[in-house]
Amino acid sequence: RLQKLDSPFPFPYILFCGTALSFDEEKYLEFMDHILDTNHKLFGDTKIVYRPHPNRQHRKIPLHKILPSRVILDPRTLRNQKITPNLENIQISDSYETALLSNSRVVVGGFTSMIIEASILFKHFLALAIEEKGSFSSPHLVLKNYEHLQGLHGLQTLQIAKTFREFEEKLICLIRDTPQIDRETADNERNFFLFNNDESFSARLVNCLENL
DSSP states (O other), rough: OOOOOEEESSSSSEEOOOSSSSSOHHHHHHHHHHHHHHHHHHHTTTTEEEEEOTTOOOOOOOOSSOTTTOOOEEHHHHHTOOOOOOOTTOOOOTTTTHHHHSSOOOOEEETTTHHHHHTTTTTEEEEEEETTTTTTTOOHHHHOOOOGGGGGGTTTTTEEEOOOHHHHHHHHHHHHHHOOOOOHHHHHHHHTTOOOSOOHHHHHHHHHHHHH
């Protein structure tokens, strides 16, 4: 994470991370496209790189859907679907995901492990907790009820938008006045969620069971 990795893209971009849970991602992509268009002086030629979750519940990855003009599908997603990305000079290497995150202007999306990965790389993540009426997996319910998300508010690398107005305001602020991240503090905050020792997952699991 301390290395400077070349960007996968020749243009500035915002990374949008989809979730496994049912989540109307296309609606937020359209709204983001509108934000970038109406604030062109601030965003310039910034694009939105859309990375759908590979295990989207009840939904196919929208490979053939017409996406908003500034949105492109992540080439790794396309390659995993055995489709050759129509993007020149995109090198998909072993460090691709790290380069994708670390070179983004900001990361946006639902509640996924990308929040932790963004924190590791000291990147700001704007999480969407906007109510989707009639949905049992509405992001606002996920944030409220999922035990493993409790305490997320303590991460300085994370901001949460609970309305579309907040979404627009916070995205603009993150680009215009990007807050400085204290790296030591960010690591300490993240360790609430992420063990950084040399024990394997299975060893930690056994320890937890023995304690119980």
